[in-house]
Amino acid sequence: MEKRGQLIIISGPAGTGKGTVVKKLLERNSDMSLSISATTRGPRPCETDGVEYYFKRRQEFEKMISEDAFIEYAEYNGNLYGTPKKAVLDKLEQGISVILEIEVQGAANAAKAFPEAILVFLAPPSMEVLRARLTGRGTETADVIENRMKIAERELCRAEDYHYIVVNDTVEEAAEEIECILTAERLKVSKNKALLDSLNK
Amino acid sequence: MEKRGQLIIISGPAGTGKGTVVKKLLERNSDMSLSISATTRGPRPCETDGVEYYFKRRQEFEKMISEDAFIEYAEYNGNLYGTPKKAVLDKLEQGISVILEIEVQGAANAAKAFPEAILVFLAPPSMEVLRARLTGRGTETADVIENRMKIAERELCRAEDYHYIVVNDTVEEAAEEIECILTAERLKVSKNKALLDSLNK
Numbered sequence: 001m002e003k004r005g006q007l008i009i010i011s012g013p014a015g016t017g018k019g020t021v022v023k024k025l026l027e028r029n030s031d032m033s034l035s036i037s038a039t040t041r042g043p044r045p046c047e048t049d050g051v052e053y054y055f056k057r058r059q060e061f062e063k064m065i066s067e068d069a070f071i072e073y074a075e076y077n078g079n080l081y082g083t084p085k086k087a088v089l090d091k092l093e094q095g096i097s098v099i100l101e102i103e104v105q106g107a108a109n110a111a112k113a114f115p116e117a118i119l120v121f122l123a124p125p126s127m128e129v130l131r132a133r134l135t136g137r138g139t140e141t142a143d144v145i146e147n148r149m150k151i152a153e154r155e156l157c158r159a160e161d162y163h164y165i166v167v168n169d170t171v172e173e174a175a176e177e178i179e180c181i182l183t184a185e186r187l188k189v190s191k192n193k194a195l196l197d198s199l200n201k
Numbered sequence: 202m203e204k205r206g207q208l209i210i211i212s213g214p215a216g217t218g219k220g221t222v223v224k225k226l227l228e229r230n231s232d233m234s235l236s237i238s239a240t241t242r243g244p245r246p247c248e249t250d251g252v253e254y255y256f257k258r259r260q261e262f263e264k265m266i267s268e269d270a271f272i273e274y275a276e277y278n279g280n281l282y283g284t285p286k287k288a289v290l291d292k293l294e295q296g297i298s299v300i301l302e303i304e305v306q307g308a309a310n311a312a313k314a315f316p317e318a319i320l321v322f323l324a325p326p327s328m329e330v331l332r333a334r335l336t337g338r339g340t341e342t343a344d345v346i347e348n349r350m351k352i353a354e355r356e357l358c359r360a361e362d363y364h365y366i367v368v369n370d371t372v373e374e375a376a377e378e379i380e381c382i383l384t385a386e387r388l389k390v391s392k393n394k395a396l397l398d399s400l401n402k
Contacts, residue, residue, distance in 0.1 A: 121390065123396070123397075123400060124400070126399075126400065127400060153401065156397065156400050156401050157401065159390060159397055160390055160397070162390050163389065163390060164385065164388045164389060164390060165388060165389075165390050165393050165396065165397070166388055167396070177384060177388060179381075180380075180381035180384040180385050180388075181384075181385045181388060183378060183381040183382075183385070184365065184378075184381050184382045184384070184385030184386070185385070187365045187366060187367055187378060187381075187382060188364065188365055188366075189322065189360055189361055189363050189364060189365060189366050192366050195324070195366065195368070196324075196357065196360055196361070196366070198327075199324060199325075199327065199328060199357050200354065200357050200358065
């Protein structure tokens with residue numbers, strides 16, 4: 001009913017399958033896009049500026065920080081990574097919905113920067129399933145898995161900061177549920193003043 | 202995720218197609234039911250107690266009023282009609298969702314009696330379409346149609362008392378949107394404390 005895109009923040013513990021669910025959403029919805037991060041690390045040979053990342057020199061990036069140009073940013077391994085506000089706003093203006101796939105800790109900040117954001121917490125069907133998924137990757141030691149499970153438990157306590165909780169039982173169902181959330185959010189009376197005005201004119 | 206049924210109130214001006222949308226919802230969802238009203242008018246030959254209506258003697262009905270047993274009630278043509286609370290509560294307990302198709306004025310009272318109710322305002326695509334639908338019925342005089350249009354305008358001003366607004370452009374789409382609303386409502390974090398507890402135990 002309204003033309004502006006929707007901003008959706010998807011978080012959840014490592015191993016719940018955020019990436020797969022986001023990929024499914026993008027496949028199914030041509031009017032959705034994934035937010036592209038900015039980074040100070042150099043591009044790899046296969047990477048293109050504005051596709052995988054916006055590549056920035058540190059000085060540029062720090063200027064953007066000082067200008068409050070990021071929704072959220074953080075430093076990993078000596079490189080800065082952040083979600084630029086303007087790129088997100090431009091897409092929303094064009095009627096394209098934007099998905100931010102971010103860490104559980106980052107979601108609260110992003111929600112402060114964008115009060116209109118719809119916050120979805122992606123949860124595993126059970127802690128046993130989460131452990132099985134982390135183990136199944138076969139890339140982590142038992143210690144790393146124990147540590148991830150402890151982090152996941154702490155992150156689950158943050159679920160109450162979110163609007164919706166979607167259990168990633170199957171990717172298809174999780175994507176459908178998120179699509180329903182977006183539809184329902186568009187149908188809220190509070191977001192349809194213009195429609196009511198046009199009916200009442 | 203939760204087993205209790207959902208209570209959904211669907212209102213909207215005469216001619217927006219509430220009945221058709223409700224029928225479609227019931228066809229598509231075996232776990233939904235339409236609330237059955239009680240009335241003091243006598244059953245017609247084709248009617249069965251507990252199917253079309255709960256048939257009550259006036260004395261019984263008035264006793265129920267005094268016991269606060271109705272979600273809402275009103276008198277038309279010397280007969281009392283009302284929505285009994287208990288029947289609705291019993292179905293919700295059994296995990297069956299209940300649709301109340303009620304007049305715009307009645308919705309606010311029903312919402313007071315059931316704070317958990319999800320309020321959906323069904324709107325016509327435009328006032329011109331509403332007029333065309335009312336005229337197309339071929340059963341009303343021009344005066345009656347003018348009067349209905351005036352009532353519809355007043356009722357549209359009440360849309361802000363509702364949670365969601367669904368435009369009945371096509372019945373199929375309107376039903377799908379209402380289904381999405383119900384799905385999204387079930388996914389609200391505030392309604393999934395038990396799920397979070399079970400993950401965190």
